[in-house]
Amino acid sequence: MGSNKYDERNTVNDLTGSEWKFSTKTVINKPYPINMQHKLRSEHGGQKPPELCEDLIKIFTKRNDLVLDPFMGVGGTLLGASLCDRRAIGIDINSRWIEIYKQVTELENLQEQVTMEGDSMVKLDEIENESVDFILTDVPYWNIDTLKKTRNKKIKQSKLNDFENHTQQQTKEEWLEEMVNILKKSAEKLKEGKYMAVFIGDVYREKQYHFLSAELGLELSKVEGLTMKSNIIWVDNSKSLHVFGYPRAYVPSMMHQNILVFRKETI
Numbered sequence: 001m002g003s004n005k006y007d008e009r010n011t012v013n014d015l016t017g018s019e020w021k022f023s024t025k026t027v028i029n030k031p032y033p034i035n036m037q038h039k040l041r042s043e044h045g046g047q048k049p050p051e052l053c054e055d056l057i058k059i060f061t062k063r064n065d066l067v068l069d070p071f072m073g074v075g076g077t078l079l080g081a082s083l084c085d086r087r088a089i090g091i092d093i094n095s096r097w098i099e100i101y102k103q104v105t106e107l108e109n110l111q112e113q114v115t116m117e118g119d120s121m122v123k124l125d126e127i128e129n130e131s132v133d134f135i136l137t138d139v140p141y142w143n144i145d146t147l148k149k150t151r152n153k154k155i156k157q158s159k160l161n162d163f164e165n166h167t168q169q170q171t172k173e174e175w176l177e178e179m180v181n182i183l184k185k186s187a188e189k190l191k192e193g194k195y196m197a198v199f200i201g202d203v204y205r206e207k208q209y210h211f212l213s214a215e216l217g218l219e220l221s222k223v224e225g226l227t228m229k230s231n232i233i234w235v236d237n238s239k240s241l242h243v244f245g246y247p248r249a250y251v252p253s254m255m256h257q258n259i260l261v262f263r264k265e266t267i
């Protein structure tokens, strides 16, 4: 452990001992480059840096392993998989995002991964159970009707609302239920002993902090066969600071996202 050697008994990844040790850090504060057709991908508004996804994929898989993303967007996970020679399947309900992903792979000369258009709740049926080595996904934004009332009209009109393709508003409970159902079904696709990592940002709305990561983490921990193993904090250095409450109230500037890590342990 802690050596520069790869241990032949390693069943989790291709990392050396020292790389493994580094990979267990619960905070990721490395800056990621604004690259890989960032302008094109930013039409989405919720895209993740492909190199961040690559770093995570390398922690939980070996070369040629199969990665699944049931909420692929413009393909942070799929691009990350191509960068480190993993195979991947992505699903998105919005054809525009899949189209952008395909353009990016062409422009970047990267291998195009398998994509499926439609509701994951339905499309996941086309993937064989226990065939996937890792799930890396990023849940859709919770659309709350009270968002309209917030002072930040810019957010309301931004791409964040469009990219989800959910024009209807949901209560937090409805949103949580939908996320749990899709992630539970996704986990059925995982091989025994393999991992699922879920990006989720907490939100500050209506003068209140919503601990969405904790709520989703607790709900998913109730799913039989899934054990929560970590909550990694990703510091998103691209976020700008806000002064919404100044000078009368403290309002947080959300600079981080959570990455909830689960392991499939049914036996």
Ligand SMILES: C[S@@+](CC[C@H](N)C(=O)[O-])C[C@H]1O[C@@H](n2cnc3c(N)ncnc32)[C@H](O)[C@@H]1O
Pocket (backbone or CB within 6 Å): 044, 046, 047, 048, 049, 070, 071, 072, 073, 074, 075, 076, 077, 091, 092, 093, 094, 097, 118, 119, 120, 121, 137, 138, 139, 140, 141, 163, 164, 165
């Ligand atoms: C947070 S974004 C993912 C962004 C992605 N990580 C990236 O790098 O581009 C969530 C995506 O889930 C998709 N989505 C929402 N509900 C869905 C569903 N039921 N089935 C499949 N995709 C869905 C949205 O269209 C959106 O692109």
